[in-house]
Amino acid sequence: MKNITRYLGLAAKLLLFLLVLGFALKNSHSATFYSYLGYVWQAPLIVMLGLAFVLGALTGVLALLPTQIRMRRELAKKSRAVDSDTIIHTDMPVV
Structure with missing residues (x-):
């Protein structure tokens, strides 16, 4: 049973x-990012x-860090x- 879940997890990851x-591969075309001070990437x-996903996840983690x-x-x-x-006091002997 342990091997089945391991293989299912591996298949899900794959x-x-x-x-x-x-x-x-479908979104491999170039995109342009325009920022302040004329910075273009x-x-x-x-x-x-x-x-954008990584920065959003990092922002969420940093927002929860103080809590x-x-x-x-x-x-x-x-x-x-x-x-x-x-401190528990009992009259029972320790065995």
């Missing part, structure tokens, strides 16, 4: 790669789309409080 490759359209750091601090603080406050 299919995704082939779809992206086909998309890249020409590259294949798939490169522009890939760069994640704050939540980790709160979790560590609560974990320390629980460890220091909870």
Whole structure:
């Protein structure tokens, strides 16, 4: 059963790669990016789309970073409080 899911995952990755490759081949014509101060950049359209995707994902991760750091601090603080406050006293012997 473990091998079947491994092969299915591999097949899904291969299919995704082939779809992206086909998309890249269909969109290989040149696109021009005009920026401020007269900066012009020409590259294949798939490169522009890939760069836009990566920059968007990076922006999302950076936007969530402060919240994640704050939540980790709160979790560590609560974990320390629980460890220091909870001492269980029982009359049962330790076996």
